[in-house]
Amino acid sequence: MTENTADTAPDLDRLRAGAPPRNHDARTIAALTANPGCARRGVLDAAGVDKDAVARHLGFGTPFGQSQFALARGNAFEAQVKADGCAELLTLLRDRLGLAVAEVFYDDLAVEDGESREARHARTRRLLARALDSAEGTLFDHPMLRLDIAGHPAYLEPDVIAFQLGGRFHVVEIKSFAVVDGQAEPEQVAAAARQAAVYVLALRRLVAELGHDPARVAHEIFLVCPEDFSNRPSATPVDVRPQLAVLERQLARLTRVRDILADLPPDLSFALDEGLGDAVRAVGARYAPECVSGCEMAYFCRDEARACGATGVLGRGVRDDLGGVDTVGAALALARGTAEPPAELAETAALLRTAARLRREALGGAA
Numbered sequence: 465m466t467e468n469t470a471d472t473a474p475d476l477d478r479l480r481a482g483a484p485p486r487n488h489d490a491r492t493i494a495a496l497t498a499n500p501g502c503a504r505r506g507v508l509d510a511a512g513v514d515k516d517a518v519a520r521h522l523g524f525g526t527p528f529g530q531s532q533f534a535l536a537r538g539n540a541f542e543a544q545v546k547a548d549g550c551a552e553l554l555t556l557l558r559d560r561l562g563l564a565v566a567e568v569f570y571d572d573l574a575v576e577d578g579e580s581r582e583a584r585h586a587r588t589r590r591l592l593a594r595a596l597d598s599a600e601g602t603l604f605d606h607p608m609l610r611l612d613i614a615g616h617p618a619y620l621e622p623d624v625i626a627f628q629l630g631g632r633f634h635v636v637e638i639k640s641f642a643v644v645d646g647q648a649e650p651e652q653v654a655a656a657a658r659q660a661a662v663y664v665l666a667l668r669r670l671v672a673e674l675g676h677d678p679a680r681v682a683h684e685i686f687l688v689c690p691e692d693f694s695n696r697p698s699a700t701p702v703d704v705r706p707q708l709a710v711l712e713r714q715l716a717r718l719t720r721v722r723d724i725l726a727d728l729p730p731d732l733s734f735a736l737d738e739g740l741g742d743a744v745r746a747v748g749a750r751y752a753p754e755c756v757s758g759c760e761m762a763y764f765c766r767d768e769a770r771a772c773g774a775t776g777v778l779g780r781g782v783r784d785d786l787g788g789v790d791t792v793g794a795a796l797a798l799a800r801g802t803a804e805p806p807a808e809l810a811e812t813a814a815l816l817r818t819a820a821r822l823r824r825e826a827l828g829g830a831a
Contacts, residue, residue, distance in 0.1 A: 475725050476511040476616070481735035485512025487581070488618035490659035493611065495758030497714035502750040503724045505759060510616040510721040513734050515760040518744065521736045524764040538640035542623055545638055545688055545697050550603050550625070553636065556688065556699040563629060570603045581619040584608040589670065595628055596676050602628050609666035616721055624663050627686070633671070635663045635685040643689045643698050653687070653702070660685040661707035683708060752780040786812060 476485075488496075488509065496509055508515050519525050545553050549570045557563045571591050575584055585608040592604065604626040610617050625636040637660040641652045664685065668678035683705045691698040724747070734743050744764070751769040755762040769776055773792040775783045788809050789795045797803035798813040799820040805813035 476721075479507065479511040479732065479734050480513055481733040483514065486514050487512065488611075488613060488620065490620060490622060490662040493613065493618065493620075493662045494655075494658040494711070496613065497711055498758055499750060499752065499755060500714045500717045502755075504744065504747040504749040504765070505761065506721060507724055507728075507747050508734070508761070510613065511734075517736060518734055518740065519760050519764055521740055522744070522764050524761075524767065526760075526763055534640065538638075541640045541690060541695060541697075542638045544695060546605065546625075550605070552697060553603075553625070553688065553699075556697055557627070557686070560699050561686070561701065565602070565629065568602045570605070572605045573608060574606045575621075581608060581621075585610055585619060589674065592626070592670065593674050596671065596674055596680070604628075607667075609663065609670060611662065611666040611669065613715070620663065620666055622663050624660075626667060631680065633667060633681045635660050635667065635681075636688060637663075637685055638688045641689055642692065643700070644692055648689060656687055657685075657702055657704050657707050658711075660687070660702070661704040661711050664704060665708060665711055751776045752783065753777070754780060788812065 492509065496505060499505060505515075507513075508518070516525070549568070554565060554568060558565050573584065573588055573591065579587075588604075588607045588609070592607070595604075606621070606623065607626055609620040609622065611620060612618070623638060625638075627634045627636050637656055639652070639656050641648060664681055664683065668681040671680055672678045684701050684703050687700045687702045688697050689700070690696065728746060732743055732746055734740060744761075745768065749761075749765045749768065751762070751765040751774065753766075755765060759765075766777065768774075775786050775790060775792055775795060778792070786795055789798065789812060794803065795816060798805055798809070799816035801817060
């Protein structure tokens with residue numbers, strides 16, 4: 465159930481200290497779900513705070529995201545595929561994938577002059593409702609989708625096409641990384657699948673809101689990439705069911721922003737001033753090394769975690785195995801028997817003492 469965000473909106477506006485909110489995209493949502501227990505990222509993203517600006521102000525800025533060259537190349541390839549009403553894309557779908565695409569209706573949902581995100585989303589709803597009821601509409605370019613993130617609506621502005629065939633919608637994801645001899649870099653394909661899964665989920669929820677079966681949005685997406693060392697596009701079907709399952713599970717586990725806000729100082733804000741460091745530290749983080757590849761705040765959080773000896777610095781697996789033991793010092797004290805564990809950590813303490821004994825015996829035998 466979607467949380468009513470009217471009561472949290474003033475608090476989230478205050479956290480931004482007057483700055484306009486930054487909108488989510490599929491990349492940030494996919495990264496957010498990788499660490500659903502992090503209250504700090506949950507609050508910063510729900511409020512639309514510019515995490516890159518915050519990190520730089522704190523002295524932990526780092527190049528993040530795609531290079532300008534990669535963005536320009538991606539935009540040029542996308543424009544090529546979509547030119548003349550997606551003529552090249554339609555050729556791919558018909559000739560390379562053998563799809564029976566007959567008469568085509570093309571709707572460009574790109575932003576109009578002065579149009580708000582809400583108005584653009586409403587326009588998307590109207591056109592998709594028409595297509596669902598009458599099967600009229602084949603290609604929908606740049607639909608404005610919306611997805612609930614920790615009780616707060618995030619508007620998605622994807623460079624994506626909803627393609628209707630036989631009464632079902634398919635997401636078409638256009639990427640500029642190359643497919644060479646039928647193979648692409650696995651990590652890039654996995655990242656594209658995670659992002660496409662965000663679009664599929666958002667589109668399914670919109671279809672459900674319109675009173676139709678969400679299964680009318682297929683779990684099979686079409687990935688379009690340059691072929692070999694040319695700009696000639698290729699199209700490949702990709703099943704994103706595994707990514708959808710992870711996404712839905714992680715989004716459901718995200719801590720509600722309202723609950724986090726209730727425990728924060730009522731005057732807290734992330735204004736870019738001398739009090740920013742204390743403001744950020746007032747919201748608990750859940751750092752793990754994997755954060756470096758997906759969050760602009762990772763280097764600040766890593767420095768903080770190292771300073772307090774947090775177990776997350778050693779990796780998410782170590783932290784999870786030590787469930788409830790938050791610092792390396794506490795773990796060592798339990799292993800040495802110099803600290804009395806609470807009842808809920810008795811089993812963990814026994815395992816740590818056993819591991820310490822085995823280590824001593826192994827080192828003694830080696831000596």
